[in-house]
Amino acid sequence: MTKTKKVKRDASKPFNDLPILPPKIELETVAVLKQLANSALALGELNGMAKTLPNPLILLNAVILQEAGASSEIENIITTQDHLYQALNSSLTADPATKEVLGYREALLGGFNFIKEKEFISINAIVEIQALLEKNSAGLRKLPGTTLTNTSTGKVIYMPPDNHSRILELMKNLEDYLNIDNDDISPLIKLAVQHCQFESIHPFYDGNGRTGRIINILYLILKGYLDLPILYLSRFIIAHKADYYRLLHEVWKDNAWEEWIIFILKGIEVTAKDTQQQILSINVLFRKLEDKIKSTNAKGYNKELLELLFEQPYSKVDYVSKRLNVSRLTATKYLQNLVQLGILELKPVWKENLYINKDLLQILKA
Ligand SMILES: Nc1ncnc2c1ncn2[C@@H]1O[C@H](COP(=O)(O)OP(=O)(O)OP(=O)(O)O)[C@@H](O)[C@H]1O
Numbered sequence: 001m002t003k004t005k006k007v008k009r010d011a012s013k014p015f016n017d018l019p020i021l022p023p024k025i026e027l028e029t030v031a032v033l034k035q036l037a038n039s040a041l042a043l044g045e046l047n048g049m050a051k052t053l054p055n056p057l058i059l060l061n062a063v064i065l066q067e068a069g070a071s072s073e074i075e076n077i078i079t080t081q082d083h084l085y086q087a088l089n090s091s092l093t094a095d096p097a098t099k100e101v102l103g104y105r106e107a108l109l110g111g112f113n114f115i116k117e118k119e120f121i122s123i124n125a126i127v128e129i130q131a132l133l134e135k136n137s138a139g140l141r142k143l144p145g146t147t148l149t150n151t152s153t154g155k156v157i158y159m160p161p162d163n164h165s166r167i168l169e170l171m172k173n174l175e176d177y178l179n180i181d182n183d184d185i186s187p188l189i190k191l192a193v194q195h196c197q198f199e200s201i202h203p204f205y206d207g208n209g210r211t212g213r214i215i216n217i218l219y220l221i222l223k224g225y226l227d228l229p230i231l232y233l234s235r236f237i238i239a240h241k242a243d244y245y246r247l248l249h250e251v252w253k254d255n256a257w258e259e260w261i262i263f264i265l266k267g268i269e270v271t272a273k274d275t276q277q278q279i280l281s282i283n284v285l286f287r288k289l290e291d292k293i294k295s296t297n298a299k300g301y302n303k304e305l306l307e308l309l310f311e312q313p314y315s316k317v318d319y320v321s322k323r324l325n326v327s328r329l330t331a332t333k334y335l336q337n338l339v340q341l342g343i344l345e346l347k348p349v350w351k352e353n354l355y356i357n358k359d360l361l362q363i364l365k366a
């Protein structure tokens with residue numbers, strides 16, 4: 001095994017000299033391969049376990065909302081999970097912070113549908129994701145002046161390339177790296193590499209962090225590790241933001257790929273294991289509620305209704321009536337029955353009644 005050789009670069013002058021991919025050093029070091037085995041295992045187990053859920057959409061909605069909420073948190077947008085879920089299920093207009101988060105959801109789902117259909121991640125798809133996210137069509141940067149700074153000292157620590165044609169060239173190179181696998185490197189290692197490269201190209205005026213984190217999830221789906229975007233990897237990145245920034249910096253400064261790759265791989269392992277626990281808890285809760293309804297009012301048990309209440313922890317009469325094809329009156333009766341059993345909590349929000357699956361919310365927020 002070749003030892004990782006670090007090549008010093010001057011990070012204060014990276015104008016247009018960001019190297020194209022692949023990195024010209026050995027990426028598969030012993031330490032990387034050790035971590036890779038654990039990450040791949042945890043991810044495989046997660047994907048299998050997701051199939052044991054009564055309905056995988058349960059996790060999908062929850063993870064998307066968490067991903068959206070937490071991802072925007074890096075930008076210090078304060079949006080509680082409650083606001084998010086409510087905004088999704090209420091016809092009331094959301095506040096600006098919630099709207100931003102819902103934009104993230106739209107961007108992630110838009111990207112997901114794109115790769116499901118096309119089976120590759122194109123520059124155009126990335127531009128589209130960022131446009132959905134930021135709600136503007138500025139596209140790839142054309143003007144110079146974008147810098148990455150240390151937020152506490154204000155010191156410029158990195159200057160991404162700012163020549164438009166160079167940005168295009170680097171994006172094309174990234175697109176090839178994402179889609180063409182003739183290098184025999186594990187896609188999980190490539191995920192770490194492409195994420196660093198994307199943030200280093202920093203192709204947009206804003207939203208590079210969030211767009212990059214969406215690409216990460218889409219890449220796992222593209223490479224067959226996940227069927228649905230159910231890995232909430234941003235949580236790890238956000239929780240370890242200082243390390244995340246420091247390690248990016250070390251790649252720019254010292255070509256220190258090994259530490260960066262291990263960090264991202266570790267994130268995959270930790271997050272996959274957390275999500276596995278969530279799935280176990282969701283399954284236990286589902287069965288518990290099922291038993292509770294059956295033992296008190298077997299006739300009132302409706303599997304589809306219970307599944308809906310897991311897909312939408314904040315539900316309402318409309319949803320139930322449409323999904324089960326019953327009248328609003330019947331839907332209200334169903335929901336009220338579950339309130340009486342202590343399974344749902346009724347929360348009036350202005351003119352609407354939201355019915356909350358509170359035990360599920362506890363699991364999803366954990
Ligand atoms: N000081 C820094 N050191 C390392 N990376 C940085 C630094 N500042 C920014 N970045 C990178 O740029 C991203 C932020 O870029 P940008 O503001 O365009 O995206 P965003 O989506 O608005 O922000 P965020 O990632 O904070 O949600 C970070 O997620 C990180 O990848």
Ligand SMILES: [Mg+2]
Nearest residue numbers: 075206207208
């Ligand atoms: Mg920003």
